[in-house]
Each structure stands twice: as C-alpha cells, then as structure tokens.
Amino acid sequence: MSLEDAIQIVLITGLSGAGKSNAINCFEDLGYFCVDNLPPALIPKFADLCLHSEGKISKVALVCDMRGGAFFDHLFEALQELEENEINHEILFLEAGDEVLLRRFKETRRRHPLSNKGKGLLEAIQAERLALSELRGKADMIIDTSSLSPRDLKEKIYKIYEPGQRERSMPIMLVSFGFKYGLPLDADLVFDVRFLPNPHYVEHLRPLTGEDPRVKDYLWRWMVTHKYIQKLQDLLEFSIPCYIREGKAQLVVALGCTGGKHRSVALAAELGRILGNRYRIQIEHRDIDKV
Numbered sequence: 001m002s003l004e005d006a007i008q009i010v011l012i013t014g015l016s017g018a019g020k021s022n023a024i025n026c027f028e029d030l031g032y033f034c035v036d037n038l039p040p041a042l043i044p045k046f047a048d049l050c051l052h053s054e055g056k057i058s059k060v061a062l063v064c065d066m067r068g069g070a071f072f073d074h075l076f077e078a079l080q081e082l083e084e085n086e087i088n089h090e091i092l093f094l095e096a097g098d099e100v101l102l103r104r105f106k107e108t109r110r111r112h113p114l115s116n117k118g119k120g121l122l123e124a125i126q127a128e129r130l131a132l133s134e135l136r137g138k139a140d141m142i143i144d145t146s147s148l149s150p151r152d153l154k155e156k157i158y159k160i161y162e163p164g165q166r167e168r169s170m171p172i173m174l175v176s177f178g179f180k181y182g183l184p185l186d187a188d189l190v191f192d193v194r195f196l197p198n199p200h201y202v203e204h205l206r207p208l209t210g211e212d213p214r215v216k217d218y219l220w221r222w223m224v225t226h227k228y229i230q231k232l233q234d235l236l237e238f239s240i241p242c243y244i245r246e247g248k249a250q251l252v253v254a255l256g257c258t259g260g261k262h263r264s265v266a267l268a269a270e271l272g273r274i275l276g277n278r279y280r281i282q283i284e285h286r287d288i289d290k291v
Contacts, residue, residue: 007050007088010061010161011043011079013135014094015128016112017101019145019153020063023094026157027061029170029249036063040075047087066113066128075135093132093139096146101125151247170244171280173252176210176268178260178287187254189239191232197222199262209288210265219266229267233274240279260287 010032012023021036028034038046043062050057066072082089096104105112105121114124136142141160145153175184183190199205199215208215219225236253243251255271257263265285272281 006055006058007047008059009047009050009082009087009089010059011089011091012061012063012094013065013075013091013132013139015096015101015125015132016066016114017104017110017125018094018096019148019150020065020094022150022153023092023157024061024063026154027161029154030059030158030162032059032061033057034061034063037067038062038064040064040072040078043075043078044081044085044087047082047085047089051087066131079138090140091135091138093136093142095129095136095142095144097144098122098125098129100146154247155245170240170248171250171282172240172275173250174268174272174281174283175252175254176260176264176283176285176288177254177256178258178264178290179256180259181287181290183256184252184254184286186252188252190254190256193228193255193257193263193267196225196228196257196263196267198258200259205262208262209285210262210267210269211285211288215262216266216270219263225267229270229274232267232271236271236275240275260285260290 010027012020012027014020024034024036033050035046043064046062047060050060064072064075079089079091102122102125112119112121112124112128114127115121119127143153143156148156175187177184179192179194196219199208199210199218202218205212205215205218210216210219240251253271255264255268265288268283268285272283275281
C-alpha cells in the first residue's frame, strides 16, 4: 500500500441546514478523525500531516462550507492539489428542499451564512444553492436530507461508508460490581448474579478473584451458570441491535454479586469473550480490589 492509499478523506459539504453537523457526528462515531469548518487552503497541509502520522490517522472527515466565507473560494484549488498528489478522497454533498431548509432555520433560529449580505432567508438559500452547483457536480455522493431524520441520516451514512462496521459503532461497557458498594450510576441494564454458587464460601477460592481460572472452573461446574449465561447472551444479542438502531451512543451493562470480586467478574469476562467478536466491548471490574 502506498503512502497516499493509507488515508481516506471524506469532505462533507453542501447546503447550510442540510445536516452537515449530524453527518460529521456520524463519522466521528465510526472512528474518523473529524474537523469542522476547516479552511480549504489547509486541507492539503492537513492531509500531509495525516499521511505522516504513522497510521495513527487513517480515516478523516472534514466539513467545509459557506461559513468559511472568502476562504471557501480556495476549495477547488485544494481538491486539485489532493488529486495531483493522488490522495484518496471523496466529496459527500448534503442538500434539502427550500421549504425544508426554511423550516429548519426558523425552528433553530440560526442565521444563514449568506443572510448577512442583505439577503432574506429564502434568497440566501437560493444564492447558496447556485454558488454550490459546481461543487455538487463534482460530488461522489449526494444525500437529500429533506425527508431524513438524524437517525435516518446516520443509518444511510453507515450503510454507505462503513457497511461492515455498523454493529461495532456503539461501545458496550460490561461492568462488574458489588451490591454492598452500591449500583453503578450510569448502568443501563443491571443483572443480579447473587443466586449463583458463591466462591467466597470455598476457603481456597476466597482470596482469589473471578479472573482466576480456578474461580471460573468452580462456577462452571454448576448447570445454573451455563443456563444463565446462555439466557443472558440471548437477551443481549436480541437487545443490542435494537439499541444500535435507536442511535444510542453507549450501552452500560452491569453485573453484580455481593462483593464484586468473584461471580460478577467471571461472568462479565465471559460475556466479553462471547460478544467481543461482533461488538466493541470494554470491561471494567469496579470493585475487584475492594476488601
């Protein structure tokens, strides 16, 4: 792979009010390095920095639009320089109908970037549409957001740019904890595993934690542990895609036992192993070191 092929740049542009802010948030969730309202003249320099980041920055999403004022006129020069340097890039152009844009500006009470030139809102929208017509003609992808909600736009961007990464876009935190120390305040789902056989009452297991294979071996001797893990897996594999479709930013699943040292730790680790191939799993053992 050449140095130029090591980076992917998506330039997000289009009409004011068409959803560029929502779009760049979607790319950020997909792991892109995102910059909003970057002056076009800086795009080639920024691309060069990314190329020499030793792989730390490989996917970039940039928003350039009429907010840049006179700087926006340099956009075609910047795109030409990217092409001459054979840097992989594409243009995503967002648009919407005049009536939709009028309603959105009135609802949010935002100023249109061209309205400060003595133009009324509709006149400013139409002037911007005309000014961007040539750039629209160069776009690799055009999305009309007139009938799209922010969630619909997110779905569309995921399907176009990261079709294999949709399920890994939402981080899932598996937290083990002890009920004696209180519930995790940020938990979305809480499961009580105190009904499972307790290694605390086995003398040689008591000083160990659920990370020790001997504790896991003890818990997995019991059929109830196997059945519970299976049912918990079934529930989460049904629920997680629903949370993803809803657009949830993060899911925190908490598993609690009495002290947060044995059972909850072992089950959180096992769930992480089971779900880790499909989802972005993070594991935290909140109370494992408490006495």
